[in-house]
Amino acid sequence: MEKDINSNSWFKRLKSGLSESSNKVVNGISSLFTDKKLDNATLEELEDLLITSDLGVSAANQLTKNLAAKKFDRAISEEDIRISFANDIADILRPVAQPINIDTSLKPHVILVCGVNGSGKTTTIGKLAQQWSREGKKVCLAAGDTFRAAAIEQLQVWGQRTKVPVITHPQGSDPAALAFDAIAKCIEDQTDILLIDTAGRLQNRSELMDELAKIVRVIKKQLPDAPHNSILVLDGTVGQNAHSQVATFLEMVNITGLVITKLDGSARGGVIISLAKEFQLPVHAVGVGETAQDLNAFDAEVFSKSLMGLN
Ligand SMILES: Nc1nc2c(ncn2[C@@H]2O[C@H](COP(=O)(O)OP(=O)(O)O)[C@@H](O)[C@H]2O)c(=O)[nH]1
Numbered sequence: 001m002e003k004d005i006n007s008n009s010w011f012k013r014l015k016s017g018l019s020e021s022s023n024k025v026v027n028g029i030s031s032l033f034t035d036k037k038l039d040n041a042t043l044e045e046l047e048d049l050l051i052t053s054d055l056g057v058s059a060a061n062q063l064t065k066n067l068a069a070k071k072f073d074r075a076i077s078e079e080d081i082r083i084s085f086a087n088d089i090a091d092i093l094r095p096v097a098q099p100i101n102i103d104t105s106l107k108p109h110v111i112l113v114c115g116v117n118g119s120g121k122t123t124t125i126g127k128l129a130q131q132w133s134r135e136g137k138k139v140c141l142a143a144g145d146t147f148r149a150a151a152i153e154q155l156q157v158w159g160q161r162t163k164v165p166v167i168t169h170p171q172g173s174d175p176a177a178l179a180f181d182a183i184a185k186c187i188e189d190q191t192d193i194l195l196i197d198t199a200g201r202l203q204n205r206s207e208l209m210d211e212l213a214k215i216v217r218v219i220k221k222q223l224p225d226a227p228h229n230s231i232l233v234l235d236g237t238v239g240q241n242a243h244s245q246v247a248t249f250l251e252m253v254n255i256t257g258l259v260i261t262k263l264d265g266s267a268r269g270g271v272i273i274s275l276a277k278e279f280q281l282p283v284h285a286v287g288v289g290e291t292a293q294d295l296n297a298f299d300a301e302v303f304s305k306s307l308m309g310l311n
């Protein structure tokens with residue numbers, strides 16, 4: 001995952017994706033504040049602004065408390081506030097900014113990819129396949145969203161694009177049986193990484209829960225320690241709804257980390273901070289576009305500064 005912010009346009013895309021959120025915070029601070037002393041009324045309004053920017057009550061409270069501890073009753077500029085907030089946000093996010101650690105001795109390292117329809121599961125799998133196969137790892141994909149024919153074809157397109165094999169079963173077949181076959185094939189082929197796509201029809205929650213539980217059970221028949229990661233893919237534009245998605249999927253699967261997509265769109269990026277506070281799940285990567293290159297490591301500093309409109 002490209003981290004060099006100067007050589008890549010991803011930082012610009014992240015910045016523009018976060019611009020709605022960041023404009024809201026920056027303009028909000030600006031309207032509250034014109035080089036005056038920091039008083040209780042202003043602190044309360046700042047806290048409200050952070051809450052309505054999806055940061056959640058706990059983070060909003062922490063950020064304003066820390067600001068008050070440093071600057072209460074003292075003259076303070078808009079930029080001082082944004083810098084203070086950005087520093088605190090980076091502190092909250094640093095512990096969760098963790099890439100996926102691939103263990104190539106596992107052969108295969110199994111990654112189950114979950115999330116609601118349209119969150120970006122299949123696209124994220126394609127991006128990860130591209131990245132890891134370029135690093136010389138042997139990757140395989142399993143088309144576990146057997147519910148829709150289009151979902152299987154979409155993964156096959158990613159397989160062709162990234163020159164990675166895709167294991168499929170016909171539409172409507174049992175995804176657990178597919179997962180079983182995919183594992184057997186990867187063991188035989190000494191594949192480094194197996195990425196398993198899944199369906200995300202949350203409207204039928206108990207069916208999905210049974211389906212995911214069965215996939216995990218069947219995986220464990222051949223590899224008791226797998227899946228080694230169970231990743232939840234979240235659409236970064238849904239705001240607070242992301243919380244209920246995490247809670248719901250945690251009931252179904254032992255989710256070990258998150259990928260946040262669509263941070264190039266009209267992202268409501270503040271939610272990543274409230275998610276970090278509430279769940280402490282690793283944020284492995286962020287999606288900033290639809291092509292294979294548009295996945296980046298989650299960088300706490302870059303994200304915090306972008307959100308606060310700092311360079
Ligand atoms: N702009 C943008 N679009 C994305 C991103 N990730 C996925 N998408 C798009 O979101 C839509 C749904 O993605 P898909 O991978 O099919 O979601 P799935 O149903 O969870 O498998 C597709 O049109 C993708 O191209 C992203 O990071 N940025």
Ligand SMILES: [Mg+2]
Pocket residue numbers: 121122123145151197
């Ligand atoms: Mg899909």
